[in-house]
Amino acid sequence: MNILIKELPETEVAFIRRTGSYYEPQEHWGNLINWAISNGLFPPQQSFIGISLDNPNLIESKDCRHDACVTIPDGFDKERHKDMKFKKLDGGHYALYHFYDTPDKLNFAYQYMFVEWLPNSDYDADYDRYNLEFNMNNPSEDPEGKCKVDLFVPVKKRIS
Numbered sequence: 001m002n003i004l005i006k007e008l009p010e011t012e013v014a015f016i017r018r019t020g021s022y023y024e025p026q027e028h029w030g031n032l033i034n035w036a037i038s039n040g041l042f043p044p045q046q047s048f049i050g051i052s053l054d055n056p057n058l059i060e061s062k063d064c065r066h067d068a069c070v071t072i073p074d075g076f077d078k079e080r081h082k083d084m085k086f087k088k089l090d091g092g093h094y095a096l097y098h099f100y101d102t103p104d105k106l107n108f109a110y111q112y113m114f115v116e117w118l119p120n121s122d123y124d125a126d127y128d129r130y131n132l133e134f135n136m137n138n139p140s141e142d143p144e145g146k147c148k149v150d151l152f153v154p155v156k157k158r159i160s
Helices: 027-038 103-120
Strands: 004-008 010-021 048-053 064-072 085-089 090-103 122-126 132-135 147-157
Touching: 004 147, 010 027, 027 048, 027 064, 090 103, 103 122, 103 147
Parallel strands: none
Antiparallel strands: 004 090, 010 064, 010 085, 048 064, 048 132, 090 147, 122 147, 132 147
């Protein structure tokens, strides 16, 4: 597994939050994508980012929160969109895992990063920031139904 360390800038996003199992249909994505397209926000200029806010091993499945996000450009008129929520994602160092498989296997990427890669690296997880899932394709358009996700895990240099 080739893990890269990348520096990401602070990024502003529009988002829709959903609460419930990460394995149930994610209808908030469709709502966000429709809003984004109607406002001219789509790749390659903008990115769609998923943020799983809770660890399903620690939080009951029905209470897990997920934010479907789209980056917005500088100068985007947020005042015209009172029905949408906005926030800034923290910049900093992230470990990048290029994931390409069926969506149900994304959890294995997290397990690899936290159980295998991080303990054997020079980095610790930075739990003050969230993992970011940059969605690089639409699985429904992939010939094998796979999703291409750039998984960014926030890290900080290990102090020995």
